[in-house]
Amino acid sequence: MTDLAIPGLAYAEANWGRWIARCPAGLCTSAVQIRRWQQRFECAGPGSCGWTTQIVWPADPEGIEVLLAMRPDVHTRSWRPGETLQDLLHENAVHDVLPPGWLTESGCILETRGERVTAGQVLTALPEYRRREIGA
Structure with missing residues (x-):
């Protein structure tokens, strides 16, 4: 995703553990819950x-869901366009909600491309x- 929002399009965001999209028209303040990969x-x-x-x-979105699911409080399971997977991982580490051993085991925690x-x-x-798709 680019950092530039295109006027008139709705952007999926995670909000309290569910996917939502906010109305982009500027005529109201509505947001609706959406299903993953819903197109309209x-x-x-x-x-x-x-x-x-x-x-x-x-x-x-699956990577975002995995990182947000580590957070015990559903009210902290939010992601907005522009945040990276590394941002979410960093927040999880700061708040000590990574699975046991992730910070002490050797090897990488997160590598991304695009x-x-x-x-x-x-x-x-x-x-x-998803692991099969990547070849892991």
Whole structure:
């Protein structure tokens, strides 16, 4: 994902352990819960403006979910566009919520390419289909 937001598009973000998208129209302050990889956003519900647009997803939502799931308090399981996987890993380390041994074992914890997990201990925590996709 680039650091530049494209006006009129909705961006997926993790909010308290669920995926949401906020209305990009600027006509209301609505946000809706979305399913992973959902492609279309429709601003619906009380006070919504009815805007419909495409949803832009981060490069590695599974990697984001793995790092956020380590946090015991669901209210801290949030990610916004522009944050990197390294940012999330750093926050987890600062708040001492990494799995036991991750900081003391030899080897890398996280390696990425194009904001997708490619190696390290985070890779082993990804769903099996993702590990096969990467060739691990």
